[in-house]
Amino acid sequence: MSRARLLPVAAWAAVAVAAALAWLAAGGPGPAGAVQQAPAEETPRGDRLYTTHCARCHGADGRGATDPHNRAPTLVGMEAARVDLVLRTGRMPPADPDGSGRGRSWSDRDREALVAHMTALFNLEGPLLGPEPGDPAVGREVFATHCAACHGYTGDGGVAGGGAIVPRVVGLDPAVIAQAARVGPFQMPRFAEGQISDEELGDVVAYLDEVAVEQATPLGLGELNPVFLSAFAALLTLAMILSCLFLAGRVTMFPDPEPPPDVDGET
Amino acid sequence: MTPLFRFLFDALDARLRLRKPGRAVVNKVFPKHWSFLLGEVAMFSFAILVATGLFLTMFYRPSAEPLLYTGAAQLYEGRTLPAAYASIVELSHDVRGGLLFRRMHRGAAYLFMFATVAHLLRILLTGAFRRPREVNTHIGTMMLILVIALAYTGQNLVYDLLAGSSLRIAYATLASVPLIGDWLVVWVFGGEFPSEVVSRFFVLHILILPGLLTGLLVLHLALVARQRHTQFPRAGVDGQRYVVGEPLWPSQFAASTTLVLAVGGLVAAFSVLVPWSDVDLHGPLRLGQASNAGHAEWWLFWLQGAITIFPAFEWEVLGMTISHMLAFNVVLPGALFGLLFAYPFLERRLAGYDPDLDNHVCSRPLDVPVRAAIVLGVTAFVGMLTLAMTNDIVARGLRVSVESVMWFFRIAVLAVPAVVAWAAYARSRSVLRRRRAPGAAAGSGGDAPGGAAPANPKVSA
Numbered sequence: 001m002s003r004a005r006l007l008p009v010a011a012w013a014a015v016a017v018a019a020a021l022a023w024l025a026a027g028g029p030g031p032a033g034a035v036q037q038a039p040a041e042e043t044p045r046g047d048r049l050y051t052t053h054c055a056r057c058h059g060a061d062g063r064g065a066t067d068p069h070n071r072a073p074t075l076v077g078m079e080a081a082r083v084d085l086v087l088r089t090g091r092m093p094p095a096d097p098d099g100s101g102r103g104r105s106w107s108d109r110d111r112e113a114l115v116a117h118m119t120a121l122f123n124l125e126g127p128l129l130g131p132e133p134g135d136p137a138v139g140r141e142v143f144a145t146h147c148a149a150c151h152g153y154t155g156d157g158g159v160a161g162g163g164a165i166v167p168r169v170v171g172l173d174p175a176v177i178a179q180a181a182r183v184g185p186f187q188m189p190r191f192a193e194g195q196i197s198d199e200e201l202g203d204v205v206a207y208l209d210e211v212a213v214e215q216a217t218p219l220g221l222g223e224l225n226p227v228f229l230s231a232f233a234a235l236l237t238l239a240m241i242l243s244c245l246f247l248a249g250r251v252t253m254f255p256d257p258e259p260p261p262d263v264d265g266e267t
Numbered sequence: 268m269t270p271l272f273r274f275l276f277d278a279l280d281a282r283l284r285l286r287k288p289g290r291a292v293v294n295k296v297f298p299k300h301w302s303f304l305l306g307e308v309a310m311f312s313f314a315i316l317v318a319t320g321l322f323l324t325m326f327y328r329p330s331a332e333p334l335l336y337t338g339a340a341q342l343y344e345g346r347t348l349p350a351a352y353a354s355i356v357e358l359s360h361d362v363r364g365g366l367l368f369r370r371m372h373r374g375a376a377y378l379f380m381f382a383t384v385a386h387l388l389r390i391l392l393t394g395a396f397r398r399p400r401e402v403n404t405h406i407g408t409m410m411l412i413l414v415i416a417l418a419y420t421g422q423n424l425v426y427d428l429l430a431g432s433s434l435r436i437a438y439a440t441l442a443s444v445p446l447i448g449d450w451l452v453v454w455v456f457g458g459e460f461p462s463e464v465v466s467r468f469f470v471l472h473i474l475i476l477p478g479l480l481t482g483l484l485v486l487h488l489a490l491v492a493r494q495r496h497t498q499f500p501r502a503g504v505d506g507q508r509y510v511v512g513e514p515l516w517p518s519q520f521a522a523s524t525t526l527v528l529a530v531g532g533l534v535a536a537f538s539v540l541v542p543w544s545d546v547d548l549h550g551p552l553r554l555g556q557a558s559n560a561g562h563a564e565w566w567l568f569w570l571q572g573a574i575t576i577f578p579a580f581e582w583e584v585l586g587m588t589i590s591h592m593l594a595f596n597v598v599l600p601g602a603l604f605g606l607l608f609a610y611p612f613l614e615r616r617l618a619g620y621d622p623d624l625d626n627h628v629c630s631r632p633l634d635v636p637v638r639a640a641i642v643l644g645v646t647a648f649v650g651m652l653t654l655a656m657t658n659d660i661v662a663r664g665l666r667v668s669v670e671s672v673m674w675f676f677r678i679a680v681l682a683v684p685a686v687v688a689w690a691a692y693a694r695s696r697s698v699l700r701r702r703r704a705p706g707a708a709a710g711s712g713g714d715a716p717g718g719a720a721p722a723n724p725k726v727s728a
Contacts, residue, residue, distance in 0.1 A: 137342050144428065144550045144558075152560030153428055154548045159659035160559060163669040210342070216542035223548045224541075226429075227660050230565030232541045233377040236533060237385075240308055240378060241301075243529040247522050248301035 039116045040124075046117020049110055053093045062122040080115060080124035081179040087111045088176050089167075129178035131202035139207030142200045146191060154223050155208050162187070171212045174205040297519040298498035298512035302389045307523060309382035310484070311530040315375035319368045320473065326362055328354040329469035331426065331462035331552075342547055351426035351465050352551035359545065366545075370538035376418055377543075378534060380566045383414050391610070391642045393629035395497045397620070401611040403490040406483055408607045413480045415566070420472040422564055426465060427549035432561040434461045434552075436571070440596040445587035461552065497629045506628035562656060570596055572655035576676045606645070614638055636695040644688030651680045 051060070057072035058064055064074040075083070086092045090105045106114070118124055144153060147169070150160040157168040164187045169177060178201045184190025196204070214222040224232070280286050297303070328334070328350040336343045336353045340360040348356065358365035387407060390396050396404035419437075423430040438460060441451040457463030498506050513519055550556070563571040573595035582589045606613075615622060617637045633639050655676035662669040 137344065137346060140342050140548070140550055144553070144556045148428070148556065148558040148560075150559055153550065153558040154560065156560060157663070158559040159662060159669050163662075165663055165666075165669075166559070207342075211548060214548070216545050217540050219540050221540075221542050223545050224543060225560055225660070226562040226564055226568075227657050229541075229543050230568070232537065232543060233381070233565055236374060236378060236537045237381040239533050239537075240382070240530065241385075243526065243533070244301040244304040244308065247304060247525055247529075248299055 040120040041116040042120045046113040076122045079126045082183040085179040130175045133206035134202035136206040136210045139203035293516035295515045296510040296512040305386040312375045312379035319372040373544040374534045392632040396611045397626040420468040427546040431552040443592035568656035569652035572652040633695040639691040639695040640688040643691040644684045647687040648684040
C-alpha cells in the first residue's frame with residue numbers, strides 16, 4: 001500500500017480514537033442524561049431564596065450554626081445531589097422547629113436556582129443525577145436485593161431497624177431515587193457505583209414507574225400489604241355474615257325467649 | 268316432583284330400597300338461626316377450594332429448580348425463576364382464567380379460615396360442646412388445625428419473597444424446640460433449605476391434608492346427624508326431648524342452596540375486585556432477599572404479633588435453650604389448642620355440671636359467667652395480638668414512634684383481655700340475677716337443662 005493511500009486511513013483512525021476518548025471522558029457508556037454536572041451560578045433569585053429560607057439556621061456563610069440547639073450542618077463542600085434531594089423531597093426548610101416533618105414544596109425553577117446559587121457559593125461537590133428509565137425486570141431484582149429490606153417489596157416504605165420510619169418511594173422523580181441511592185440521606189445507607197451501577201439505577205426507576213401505574217383490579221388496587229389485605233378479608237366475612245342473617249329470616253342477634261307465633265316442624 | 272325425577276327415584280328405589288332411609292334424611296330437622304349457618308359457610312368454602320385447587324394443580328410445578336420463563340409477564344420475560352414461582356407467574360399471566368382461579372382459591376381460603384373460627388366461637392359461647400358433643404368438638408378442633416396447616420402449606424407453595432420470610436420463621440420455630448428441634452427441622456424441611464420444602468408441602472397440601480380434612484368432615488357431619496342439632500331455648504319447647512326447626516327438604520335445602528350461591532358469588536366478586544393473591548411485585552424466593560413489608564398472613568398475625576411486641580430472650584436451662592421463638596410460636600399456640608381440647612371438661616369442673624347429664628339446649632353467650640369470661644377473654648387476647656401485628660402501619664399512619672406503639676400494645680395485650688373477661692363475668696352475673704328474680708320469664712336457662720315444661724304436643728324422640 002502506498003503512503004499516499006495510507007494517510008487518509010490513519011487520519012480517520014486518529015479522529016475515531018479522539019472521538020472515543022472524548023466520549024469516555026464525557027462519562028463513557030451509560031443512560032443518556034444520567035449525569036450532569038451541577039451548574040454553579042450566583043443569581044439574585046437564588047440569593048433571595050437562600051436568605052429567606054436557609055440562612056436562619058445554616059448561616060449566611062453556609063457553615064451551620066455555632067448555637068448548640070441548632071443542629072443545622074455546614075453546607076460547605078456538601079454533595080450537590082444531597083442538597084437537591086433534600087429540597088426535592090420537601091425536607092428543608094423543616095415544617096417543625098425540631099427539624100422534622102415535610103415543609104415547603106419547591107418549584108423546579110426555584111430549586112434549580114437555589115442549588116446553582118449554593119453550588120457557586122459553597123462549592124457543592126459532585127454531579128446531579130437524573131437517570132433515564134431502563135429495564136423494569138432488572139430493576140425489580142436490584143430493588144429486591146438492595147432496597148426492599150427497608151422500603152418494602154412494592155416500594156411502599158415501612159419501618160426499618162432501630163424504628164426508623166422509611167418513606168414510600170413510588171411516584172418520585174427519577175432524580176430523587178438516583179440521588180438518594182448515591183448520597184444516602186439520613187439513616188439510609190449510601191450505595192456506591194460498585195453496588196448499584198448508574199444503569200441499574202435507571203432500571204430501578206423503571207421498576208418503580210411500573211409499580212406506580214400497576215392496577216390489578218377495577219378498584220385500581222395494586223398489590224396489597226397483608227395488613228391492608230386483611231381489611232378486605234374482613235369485608236368479605238362481613239358480607240358473608242350479612243348473608244347468613246338474611247337467610248335465617250329475622251335479623252336478630254339472638255332469639256328472644258318469647259314463644260314464636262307458631263311452632264312447626266318435627267323429627 | 269317432576270315425572271322424570273319420580274321415574275328415576277322409583278327405579279332406584281326398586282333396586283336400592285331408598286324410600287325409608289330417604290324419608291329420615293329429608294325430614295331431618297334444622298333449627299333456624301344465623302349462627303348455625305357458619306359451619307355450612309366453612310363447608311362450602313372448602314368445596315370452592317377443592318374445585319379451584321384441582322384447576323391450579325394442573326398448572327403448578329412443585330419444584331425449586333431454575334426454569335427459563337417465557338411468557339406475557341413483562342417483569343419476568345426471559346428470566347430464570349424457580350419452577351414453582353414460574354408456574355405461578357404463568358398461571359397469573361398466561362393461563363386463561365388462571366388469575367381469577369388463584370384469587371378465588373385464596374378468597375375461599377380466607378373465608379374458610381374465618382368461618383371455621385366463627386363456628387368454633389359459636390360452639391364455645393353457646394355451650395354446644397357439652398356432653399354428649401365433646402367428641403365432635405374435638406373433631407372440630409382437629410379440623411381447625413388442619414385448616415391452618417393447609418393455609419400455611421398453600422401460602423408457601425407460591426414460593427415468593429413472602430414465602431421466604433414465612434419459611435425462615437417456621438424453620439426457626441421448629442429449631443427452637445428443645446432436644447428434638449434439630450430432628451424436627453430435618454423431618455419437615457428435608458435436606459437443603461428451602462428448596463426441598465416445595466415438593467413436601469405440595470404433597471401435604473393437595474393430598475394428605477385435604478384427605479384428612481375430608482375424612483374428619485364426614486365424621487363431623489355423621490355425628491351431627493347422629494346426635495341431632497342443638498337449639499336455642501324457647502318458652503314452651505322442651506329442647507331436651509325434641510328439636511324444633513325446619514326439615515331438610517324443602518326449607519333447609521333451599522336455604523343451603525342460597526348459601527352456596529352467596530358464598531360462591533361473594534368469593535368470585537371479591538376476587539375480581541381485590542388482588543389478594545397477586546405476587547408479581549413480590550418476586551421469587553431468593554435466599555438473602557427479604558422485605559420489611561413481609562408480614563405473615565392475617566390469620567397468623569397473632570403469633571407474629573407476639574414475637575413483634577415482646578422482647579426477644581434466650582435462656583440456657585439445663586443445657587437447653589429456651590427462646591422467645593419457643594415461647595410465642597410453640598408454647599403459646601400449644602397452650603391455646605390444649606385449652607380448646609380441655610375446655611369441655613374444664614368448664615364442667617368449674618361450673619359444676621352434673622357429669623352424667625346430656626345437654627341439647629344451647630345457652631346464650633352470657634348464661635355461664637365462667638365461660639363468658641374465659642372465651643371472651645381469650646378471644647380478646649388473640650385479637651389484641653393480631654392487632655399488634657399492625658404496629659408499623661399504625662406508627663407510620665399516626666406519625667408516632669414504633670417504640671411507643673409497641674409499648675401501647677404490650678400493655679393492651681394484657682390489659683384488654685383482663686378487662687373484657689371481667690366485664691363479661693360481671694355482665695353475665697347481673698343477667699343471671701335478673702333472670703332468677705321473681706317475675707322474670709321462665710324457661711330460658713340454657714345451663715339448667717330440662718327446666719321448661721314439655722307443653723308442646725308435637726313430641727318425638
